[in-house]
Amino acid sequence: MFSVEECKIIELPKIHNEAGNITVVENKETIPFDVKRVYYLYDVPMGSERGGHGHYILQQYIVALSGSFTFVLDDGVNTKEVFLNDPSKALYIKPGIWREIKDFSSGSICLVLGSDVYSEEDYVRDYDEFLKYRKG
Structure with missing residues (x-):
């Protein structure tokens, strides 16, 4: 089981010139897994919260x-x-971590790169069930 301390900010490569910046994310180069799913959150109303779940095996870059x-x-x-x-x-969010997202600024876009395709079986959506899972 991973801890929240193992979920860290990763510096992505940034190439800068006078025309602007570019950041590249490549499977097993800048990201430690093959990306199998990409989605993004946007137009989240101010004051709203998202997430409220954990994953058994999914890894994510946000x-x-x-x-x-x-x-x-x-x-x-x-x-x-x-x-x-x-x-x-x-x-970088490791498996077995509960996550909630809050304090969205106006115009924010949250990109999620996932290590696997969507699978409802990989979600734990009840916090009490999550705690039971974490305790083994």
Whole structure:
């Protein structure tokens, strides 16, 4: 089982010139898994929260493409808040971590790169069930 301390901000490569910046994410190069699913959250109303679940095996890289938001990570013992507002940085969320997303700024876009395709069986959506899972 992973802890929230193992979920870290990863500096993505940023290539800068006078025409602007580019950041590239490549499977097993800049990201430690093959990306099998990509989605993004946008037009999230101010004051809304997202997430409220964990995954048994899914790994994710989260990037704030625009604006900002805060992830609240929970491993059943410890919690950690991570503020994202820089598209050259990704939050690496390991399996077995509960996550909630809050404090979306106006115009924010949250990009999610996942290690597997969608599978409802991989979700734990009840916090009490999550705690039972974490305790083994």
